[in-house]
Amino acid sequence: MRAGPLSDHKVIALLNAYYVPVYTSNEDYEAKSTAVSAEEKAEKQRIFVEFAEAHMGTGDVHVYILKPDGHALGGLDIGSALDVKKLTSLLEKSAAALDTPRGDPVIAPKVTSVAPPHGADDLALHLISRGDHTGTPHWSWREFPAENWFILELAEWSKLLPPKDLPIAPGAAWELDKEVMAIPLHRFYPQTEETTDDARTQIERQSVRAKVLSVEAGVATARLDGMVALRRTNTNGKPDPNLIEATLVGSIQWEGATAKGPARIRLLQLVTASAHHGAEPFEVAVKSVK
């Protein structure tokens, strides 16, 4: 949907001009989830039941159109909604049936993938993954890059810096803390089908070493070289037989390198120099965000 109808200029214009659009991840509405309130869960269930009782169609992956009073007006199953013409027709007919006047978006569009709330002492990392999308079949999850956000607390990102007893000068080298580095490295795989938050990555080998290139006015820059090899289980719970392997390069720059006071990471970036899932190449980049 995202790379298809929800990227179509006419669909975007209709949604902004006549509708209040909202998307929901089903996992957030499961009983065990605390991502949304009980009232929010109940409202989604109410909508589902109302559409079912009205024989207007329901589904986990589905488009529902509600009247301004919240009651059922229409909908489309995902197969039909992926057809831009069918979705456009539904949007046009529904707005016309309600005599909804054309207007500006009632919610300002904004970037939807942003860092979770975090404190000033935290380090936010943004990961982007791109797999090959030129072959057949054209899986929908390969139509745009996948992203992850990680928030490292001070106690975590501090472990990425060199040991206190290591003199900081060009050539100084150390291994970045494996436990902390594993946080982003768990996500060094190409876009794939992901329907739950279940942990499905097992890192078999990993290493990221740093070597100081320069120290200027208390700011040190080090080059990073590393590798990761990991395995994943598929959404059906079966192990993916293909090993995921990547060589990595990056840099870390931090303040307070020569002082006894607190240090602060200015920049951490790590990209795949080469990466394969089985025989398939992919790319991942992770970078700190201010």
Place this chain on the structure above:
Amino acid sequence: MNDSIRNRLILGAITSAAALFASASLAVEGAGAAPAATDARPGLSVFDLSDIAKKAEACSASPAERKFDQIGWATRILDAEKIAREHNRPVFLFTHDGRIATGRC
């Protein structure tokens, strides 16, 4: 950027993953060690720090891949319904598995 940073960072080529992952190399490096990335064999890519930043940027979603963000989305159903009542507009609700904004869970 000083001279030491300008020194080119010789890395395994993007197209030469197999060579870089040669098991012999990993065995030599031993457990917990990163593979050396100073191989200057012909055909290997060369990175410096700006190249790393460029590659990170190149990985990012393009504007064409972010058209989804041109839509003014509400964050919750109840929020959408409240705004719908206030503006007398219908609600477009898309329910799905996974995370459409990131492609990851």
